[in-house]
Amino acid sequence: MATTRTDPSRGRRLHRRHDRSFRPKRTPTALHLLMNIFAEFHAVLAKSLDALVAEGKLPAGLDLSRAVVEPPRDITHGDLSTNAALVLSKGAKMKPRDVAELLSAKLAADPRIAGTDIAGPGFVNMKLKPEIWRDLARSILTLGEKFGDGTMGGGKKVNVEYVSANPTGPMHVGHCRGAVVGDALAALLEKTGHDVTREYYINDAGAQVDVLARSVHHRYREALGENVGPVAEGLYPGDYLKPVGAALATEFGTKYQTAPEAEWLTLFRERAIAAMMDLIREDLKALGVVHKVFSSEKNDIVGKGRVNEAIEYLKSRDLVYTGVLEPPKGMKPEDWEPRPQMLFRATQFGDDVDRPLAKSDGTWTYFAADMAYHLDKYRRGFERLIDVWGADHGGYVKRVDAAVKALSEGRATLEVKLCQMVNLLDKGEPVKMSKRAGTFVTLRDVVDEVGADVVRFVMLTRKQDQHIDFDFAKVREQSKDNPVFYVQYAHARHRSAFRQAKANFADLDTSDAALAKADLSRIGDADELALLRMLSGYPRILEAAAEASEPHRVAFWLYDLASTFHALWTRGNADPSLRFVLPEDRETTLARLALVRNVGITVASGLRLLGVTPAEELR
């Protein structure tokens, strides 16, 4: 396996490239926009190190790639902390504390650093001048929701394929996790400077779409008034096919009522798939998910001979052969019989066994088509492919990874994000669902009932490889168990503070531009500065989340931010002098509104990234 998650060198490399390339440019005329404080001070650290090398106090060629500048766990340790001395001591052949002494003295000379000290085994802690936080506040007001935009991706093309539900019916709740995770991941990658394409793969070439066509034919006859009885075993029984059958009845009358299957199968299949895709697109739209590209297995891959091309390519590399697979050990398939098959040498690329490409009836396996599809993505210029799948497809990862490696000669990378199951519950009791029996809860039902905001946020309150319990009773409650309200409430409160300000100062200019000019030296309370310090972590969180492909981190961070803001807000209850709006003090009000607006901008940015509406008010 060589996916991103298991390749330890990958993250490091990206970090370093980003950090090194970040050189704050100071233009005397414009305000220097503080974007990522940690990246900036990593640059300061590198400069200090260079100086120490030039002075001969440290040897040249030290590897700074493992050194990080981060917020200390405990704020009494200062604003920034670096492990540089610990990381460098070995290469410098010095004790960590001694390296720390040198770095500490050098860093203390930076005009923006108020002081440094050494702690523990050799951490260097830095205390920044409060003016830094006020610069940050002004920067956020100037940037607006661009705050947090990053260049980490370097404009690189990334293809994110997600949902890709079979076109045999409306989406059920189980699909919505992948939809939300994929969508948020795509947004996150865009925010961090990637050129993202959101894509959906339509599995419309298999046997199941023929079943769909037959199911529609049943509904068609039904619509013509024929007494067809219940839907036959093995067909899709859902009512959602009735309108499709009815439309065909209107259009073609009795033409295909008794005709042999061969006469209508293709037509009915195409109409049915088109109708189902319309349905699915509507469902996705209700959830706020919009794909840019829909690739059809049948029309874009198989029909265009892409599978043949892929196989021919592999054959030319001697990666295809005819062989007989061993039955899997430990389980005894009853109908197992050894059979020669066309196989792809997946084992040469890290898979456990070689994989079949053709079925016994001569048609391609799903894998063969999927392989060709991934080659198609690569040929469209994507060297980074991300697929979001359900965890039940976990056993399929290695072979597609092997295929991508083989077909791109190692130039393309595939990351598969597996989303664990969503356990659907009602008051703690499992809800039974069966698509074949037609008893399943649709995504639409859930979205209509609790709203897209709640569905989306809940789906992001777990790491994707962790199970989620989605309990209707709880989600319906719209109580404080629902973290989405907690975060939205922070945004609503920020709006409320502005309404309050207008009520007290009718003529007050509270535009972001005006707030950026406020006298921010009036922001001095420890909790106020702590809030700004927290906001400074936003770009950092986005980068880390993007690098790990873990959008849930943004949701958790927003929750923490909301918590910090609520705490500050509530202090005003006990001590009116700490309120944001002070009817007696226009200037301080303006400064505090600037702070509040910083929170509002950042919460809105984060929520929008996750596809959740920043609420104006919650009542």
Added chain:
RNA sequence: GACCCCGUAGCUCAGCUGGAUAGAGCACUUGCCUUCUAAGCAAGUGGUCGCAGGUUCGAAUCCUGCCGGGGUCGCCA
């Protein structure tokens, strides 16, 4: 049998890709509304990070082996 994921407070889960004294919500105990919307806040109780080794200045995090739970395993998609 093989492969993948998970195991952290009573419960549900985070833990910033190896850092300092392991965090949050729920639950439980105790306070805060003549209100900048209390859908909120503050404090307290609660941990052998599944077990055992290893790697190093340092491990919940990385490696190995076990234990427990889930998922998957030729011609379904």
